[in-house]
Every structure is written in structure tokens, then in C-alpha cells.
Amino acid sequence: MEKLTIIKSTFYPLPIENVDTDQIIPARFLKATTRDGFGKNLFRDWRYINNDETQPKPDFVLNQPQYHGQILIAGKNFGCGSSREHAAWSLLDFGFKVIVSSFFADIFKNNALNNGVVPVMVTDAFLEKIFQLGCEDTLTVNIEDQTIIIDITGEEETFEISNYKKTCLINGYDDIDYLLSNKEYIEAFETAS
Amino acid sequence: MGTTLFEKIWDKHVVKTIPQGPSILYIDKHFIHEVTSPQAFSGIEKRGLKVYRPKQVVATADHNVPTINQHLPIKDALSRIQVQQLKDNCEKHDIELYGLGHPYQGIVHVIGPELGITQPGMTIVCGDSHTSTHGAFGSIAFGIGTSEVEMVFATQCLLQTKPKLLRFNIEGELNKGVVSKDIILYIISKITAAGGTGYFVEFAGSVIRNLSMEARMTICNMSIEMGARGGMIAPDETTFNYIKGRQFAPQGEEWERKLGEWKELKTDEDAVFDKEIDIDAADIQPMITYGTNPGLGIAINALIPATESIADEGERKNLVQALEYMGLHGGQTLLGTPVQHVFIGSCTNSRIEDLRLVAEVIKGKKKNANVQVMIVPGSQQVVAQVYAEGLDKIFIEAGFEIRQAGCSACLGMNEDKIPAGDYCVSTSNRNFEGRQGAGARTLLVSPLTAAAAAITGVITDVREIL
Numbered sequence: 075m076e077k078l079t080i081i082k083s084t085f086y087p088l089p090i091e092n093v094d095t096d097q098i099i100p101a102r103f104l105k106a107t108t109r110d111g112f113g114k115n116l117f118r119d120w121r122y123i124n125n126d127e128t129q130p131k132p133d134f135v136l137n138q139p140q141y142h143g144q145i146l147i148a149g150k151n152f153g154c155g156s157s158r159e160h161a162a163w164s165l166l167d168f169g170f171k172v173i174v175s176s177f178f179a180d181i182f183k184n185n186a187l188n189n190g191v192v193p194v195m196v197t198d199a200f201l202e203k204i205f206q207l208g209c210e211d212t213l214t215v216n217i218e219d220q221t222i223i224i225d226i227t228g229e230e231e232t233f234e235i236s237n238y239k240k241t242c243l244i245n246g247y248d249d250i251d252y253l254l255s256n257k258e259y260i261e262a263f264e265t266a267s
Numbered sequence: 268m269g270t271t272l273f274e275k276i277w278d279k280h281v282v283k284t285i286p287q288g289p290s291i292l293y294i295d296k297h298f299i300h301e302v303t304s305p306q307a308f309s310g311i312e313k314r315g316l317k318v319y320r321p322k323q324v325v326a327t328a329d330h331n332v333p334t335i336n337q338h339l340p341i342k343d344a345l346s347r348i349q350v351q352q353l354k355d356n357c358e359k360h361d362i363e364l365y366g367l368g369h370p371y372q373g374i375v376h377v378i379g380p381e382l383g384i385t386q387p388g389m390t391i392v393c394g395d396s397h398t399s400t401h402g403a404f405g406s407i408a409f410g411i412g413t414s415e416v417e418m419v420f421a422t423q424c425l426l427q428t429k430p431k432l433l434r435f436n437i438e439g440e441l442n443k444g445v446v447s448k449d450i451i452l453y454i455i456s457k458i459t460a461a462g463g464t465g466y467f468v469e470f471a472g473s474v475i476r477n478l479s480m481e482a483r484m485t486i487c488n489m490s491i492e493m494g495a496r497g498g499m500i501a502p503d504e505t506t507f508n509y510i511k512g513r514q515f516a517p518q519g520e521e522w523e524r525k526l527g528e529w530k531e532l533k534t535d536e537d538a539v540f541d542k543e544i545d546i547d548a549a550d551i552q553p554m555i556t557y558g559t560n561p562g563l564g565i566a567i568n569a570l571i572p573a574t575e576s577i578a579d580e581g582e583r584k585n586l587v588q589a590l591e592y593m594g595l596h597g598g599q600t601l602l603g604t605p606v607q608h609v610f611i612g613s614c615t616n617s618r619i620e621d622l623r624l625v626a627e628v629i630k631g632k633k634k635n636a637n638v639q640v641m642i643v644p645g646s647q648q649v650v651a652q653v654y655a656e657g658l659d660k661i662f663i664e665a666g667f668e669i670r671q672a673g674c675s676a677c678l679g680m681n682e683d684k685i686p687a688g689d690y691c692v693s694t695s696n697r698n699f700e701g702r703q704g705a706g707a708r709t710l711l712v713s714p715l716t717a718a719a720a721a722i723t724g725v726i727t728d729v730r731e732i733l
Binding site: 089090091092094096097100101102104105106107108109119125149150151154155156157158159160162177178179180181184185188189236237238239248249250252253254256257259260263264267 | 279282283285287288289291293302303305306309310314330331343345346348349352394395396410411412413414415417418421422423424425426428430460461464465491494496560581582584585588678679680697699700701702705
């Protein structure tokens with residue numbers, strides 16, 4: 075996994091609540107057997123008219139040229155529904171490193187972290203402030219300090235992340251490395267039970 | 268202080284806890300299927316690893332498989348490759364596969380219980396959010412992502428943070444026409460699609476104790492639809508009677524030993540939950556959803572909430588968007604709305620008991636000419652039982668189509684899709700936009716209510732025809 079410390083970027087606003095993983099990546103695109111290339115189908119049915127790549131829906135945020143960056147801002151309960159990790163892969167493949175919302179679904183949150191996409195949970199009020207910003211305004215997310223800053227105003231919130239996950243993100247470690255390093259404990263547990 | 272059912276099982280499976288961090292949790296059973304496993308297999312292979320405990324993994328093909336002509340090669344190339352890759356991976360890693368054509372094949376959350384693989388006290392995971400189904404047996408069962416599937420392949424463990432605990436106490440007598448699907452749709456409509464996030468749920472109370480295992484599975488299955496990681500029910504005689512004698516159930520002395528252990532699996536009287544919610548069964552009517560998340564549900568004879576009555580701006584915007592997608596209006600009744608499709612299937616409601624409920628309602632009747640009705644049994648064993656009990660004759664006489672086992676139109680990964688703009692009354696678990704096919708409009712209901720719509724061709728209060 076790529077090491078992450080500070081992400082400073084403009085963002086795409088998606089002020090919709092309960093964005094489920096079927097919207098992030100519809101089931102018909104889950105037939106691939108690798109992790110690559112899902113970005114082109116991110117938000118597929120919100121992005122194109124009649125599933126036609128030559129007909130982007132002009133009012134959908136990913137199709138609006140004024141928006142760009144590595145951060146997605148979304149309404150509360152982002153990532154609910156199916157456990158498909160393809161949702162995290164498609165966001166990562168599109169270029170997102172941070173998703174900001176006032177609430178995340180559990181499985182999505184784990185899937186995102188396992189792929190180096192940081193779910194940053196902020197208050198409803200802070201989320202609203204971000205939605206009011208312009209398309210050239212930037213946010214700074216600092217993993218070490220667990221802060222998100224609206225650069226133009228200096229307003230700041232802290233977000234939760236476990237020390238363990240923080241260490242993983244900063245160093246680019248993943249859970250499998252950690253679990254494998256505990257193999258002797260696992261074997262001892264199996265023998266004892 | 269006493270402990271909860273969840274804590275009893277959790278504590279027994281913790282290998283090690285990272286200070287102020289997650290625990291290493293040992294996993295007893297790992298179910299896999301074709302869609303969320305290929306990248307996990309290639310992941311461990313890239314690390315030069317083999318599956319650590321292949322005997323604790325069980326595989327089936329369900330999400331992507333056709334439900335007609337399963338003996339023929341799969342037409343869709345990508346689906347065929349995915350199913351073939353599962354077969355190759357299972358062979359390479361010595362994993363038992365109940366693939367297409369195998370008498371045990373079926374939806375992963377139907378076959379685990381019916382084969383006796385799912386047992387009380389276990390930790391069970393699968394790369395599928397409806398793994399919560401297995402919690403009906405008093406196990407800790409939850410859905411995981413593909414990176415986590417890879418972790419379990421590599422170490423038979425996961426890193427997990429202990430969730431908060433929520434208990435629903437459901438007491439009283441169920442109303443006529445109300446079955447387990449209505450109970451869970453009612454609960455989700457009360458606490459919303461996000462109301463259970465961060466929690467692991469226990470369902471308790473006399474109503475739950477009186478339910479069959481199939482009915483309990485339907486309830487635990489949809490725990491994820493309120494955002495909860497999983498749901499569980501303490502095992503009792505109903506549970507033990509269900510498991511006894513099944514293919515992979517413990518036998519002889521081992522059965523007696525296990526039974527002794529399982530009988531200890533219950534929440535102590537003085538155990539404390541982070542949150543408890545009491546539900547009066549009398550308040551529950553046959554339910555239906557009208558929106559694009561499972562929390563947007565009402566009693567079948569109630570009116571859709573008026574959008575202007577919603578105070579929260581975000582929620583109101585969501586409701587407006589949902590109703591626009593569904594082609595419905597705030598303040599209207601759903602009763603009498605014509606439907607084009609009825610789907611009876613999915614890991615929520617495709618077990619033999621569900622199909623018996625449907626048969627009872629429709630026996631001797633014909634479906635409405637304007638509705639297409641598809642019955643997709645959850646497993647090959649359920650298919651066999653449908654024929655053994657003669658339910659097939661009832662379904663065929665009514666004009667229903669009986670398919671082979673798979674996830675089918677619940678998620679529209681195979682060719683079983685609902686056309687854009689059409690209404691589908693469905694016994695499945697999700698009514699998200701496009702879930703059953705791009706533009707499809709899903710209304711979630713119980714098998715009874717689905718059967719009623721099939722007969723009348725419109726959304727119907729099943730109590731009127733019972």
C-alpha cells in the first residue's frame with residue numbers, strides 16, 4: 075500500500091445521503107477477477123445516460139470539469155449495503171485518497187482503509203461548511219495529527235482513527251503483514267482450543 | 268456482571284488484542300463464492316502463500332450463475348471465467364467446492380445452514396454482507412471485504428474492533444398475515460438504514476423464540492440493512508432440532524458434547540447492552556418498502572410519508588429523490604399499484620418454508636396475466652424438496668416459473684434482471700436504485716405479500732385474500 079501522511083487537495087462534492095455500494099459500483103461490473111480498472115465504472119448509472127459512455131450526464135459531479143482532486147465529499151451513511159470491496163477499488167482507481175462524510179457504513183470503512191483510502195468522519199456542521207466551498211478551495215487531511223482543515227478559513231476538525239490503522243497508513247503496512255507476523259500466536263490458539 | 272451471547276463467543280475467539288487497537292479474532296468457518304474471492308486468491312499467491320486452513324473453507328457458486336440450463340456452459344464470458352476461476356482456485360488450494368451441478372450447490376447463506384455447517388458458538392465470515400444470516404444459530408457471523416477474505420485465507424484470522432451491542436426485545440402476539448420478513452422490515456423502518464451502524468445486534472423475546480429457524484434466518488439476514496455488522500439469536504431446542512442429523516452436523520458422542528456447550532450460549536440476565544429497544548408485536552403489520560433503501564418502509568395499508576412532513580433537509584431531499592426514482596408520490600397509498608414482476612428468492616426468503624408460505628396463498632389460483640412471477644429456490648436441496656412436496660405443481664398451475672438455485676434477480680448479476688421502469692415486488696433484501704437491473708423499481712415484501720401481488724397483479728394486503 076502507498077504511504078499516506080498529508081493529502082492537500084480540491085474535492086468533488088456529492089451531497090447525497092445513504093450512497094450505497096450498488097451506486098458506487100453496480101453489480102454487473104463485479105465480474106472482473108483483478109483489482110484494476112474499476113474507476114471507469116465508478117458511479118456508473120449516475121454518471122451516464124442509458125449506460126452509454128459517450129453520453130455523460132452533465133449535472134453529475136464527476137462529469138463537471140470545474141471539479142477535480144483526490145477527495146470526495148459525500149452525505150451521511152456513505153458506503154452502505156453490499157460488502158463489495160470493488161467500491162473501494164473503484165474510488166481508488168478513479169483517484170480518490172480521502173472520502174469525507176458525517177457517517178460511514180462499517181464494512182465500507184474497513185474496505186477503504188485496507189486499500190489506503192481514508193474515510194474521514196466529520197460533524198454534520200463541518201460537512202455543510204465544506205459543501206459551501208468553491209471548486210478551487212482545498213482541504214488538508216493530516217493522518218498523523220488526525221485533522222482535516224479547510225485551508226481558506228483555517229477551520230479544523232479532528233477525526234477518529236485507531237493508532238493501529240494510523241501506523242498502517244503512514245507506513246503503508248497492511249493487516250495481512252501484521253497477522254502473518256502473529257502466526258505463532260494463532261497456532262498456539264489453535265492448539266489450545 | 269453477566270455477559271452477553273456475543274461476548275461469550277467473541278471472548279473465546281480472541282487470539283490477541285493490540286493495546287488501544289483491534290483484536291486478532293479467530294474464524295471457525297469461512298464461506299466463499301465466485302465474485303469476492305478471485306482477488307483474494309491472487310493476493311495470497313502473490314505473497315507466495317497457500318490457504319492456511321483449507322478444511323475450514325467452503326465454496327459455492329451463486330452470485331453470478333444462470334438459473335436456467337445450469338448444465339450448459341455459462342453463456343456470459345465474464346461470468347463463465349469467474350465461475351471457472353473459483354473451481355481452479357479451490358482445486359489448487361484443496362477447498363471443498365459445491366459448484367454448479369453439485370447437489371449441495373446454492374446461495375451460500377442457504378447451504379451453510381441446511382448442510383449443518385453453520386453451528387452455534389462459531390465465528391463465521393464470508394465476502395458477502397448477508398453473512399449475518401448465520402447468526403440465527405447463535406454464531407458471530409458477518410460480511411467482509413476481499414482484503415479480509417485474503418487475511419482469512421492467509422491466517423484464518425481477522426483484525427476486528429469489538430462492536431457495541433444492541434438488543435431488540437420483541438414481545439407479544441403477531442398479527443394475522445405478519446411473518447418474520449415483516450418484523451425485520453418494521454424494525455429497519457423504525458431505526459433507519461443507518462440506525463444499527465457500529466452495533467452487533469441480538470434479537471430476543473418471546474416472538475423470536477417462537478419462530479422457526481428459517482424465519483430467524485430471514486431476520487438476522489437483514490441486520491446489515493440497518494447498518495449493523497451482524498445479528499444473532501440465542502440457540503435453543505428449535506436450533507438444535509434443526510441441526511441434528513444434517514450432513515455436517517456433529518454425530519454421536521460429539522453431538523452430545525457440542526449440545527452441552529451450545530446450551531450455555533445465551534445472554535445472562537444481568538448482562539448489559541449499549542442499547543436496548545423494545546418492540547410490541549401488535550404494532551407490526553404486513554410491510555412494504557416504497558423507497559430506495561430498506562429503511563423506507565411502511566405498513567402495507569399506510570400512506571407514503573408526505574415529503575413536506577420531513578423536517579431534516581437531507582432526509583427530505585433523499586425522500587424526494589427516492590420517490591422520483593420509484594415513480595411514486597408522498598401521501599399516496601401503494602395498495603392497487605400495478606406490478607409487472609414478482610421475484611421470490613434470495614438469501615432472505617428462498618428456503619422451503621418461504622416457498623410453502625407462497626404455495627399456501629396461491630394454491631388453486633392463477634397468477635394475474637400482467638405479472639411475470641419467478642421463483643428461485645435458494646439451493647438444489649430446496650429445489651428437490653419443492654418437487655418432493657409437490658409444490659411445483661401448485662406453482663406451475665398458477666403460472667409461476669420455477670428456476671434453478673442462485674442469487675438471481677436479487678442483485679441482477681446474471682441475466683435475471685428487471686427492466687427499467689418496471690415494478691418488482693420482491694422477497695429480497697435491497698431496494699437500491701438499479702439493484703435488480705438499471706432503472707428497476709423494487710418493493711421489498713414478505714413471501715405472503717409477494718404471493719398476493721402475483722395473484723392480483725397489484726399491490727395487495729395479503730390479509731384480504733388469506
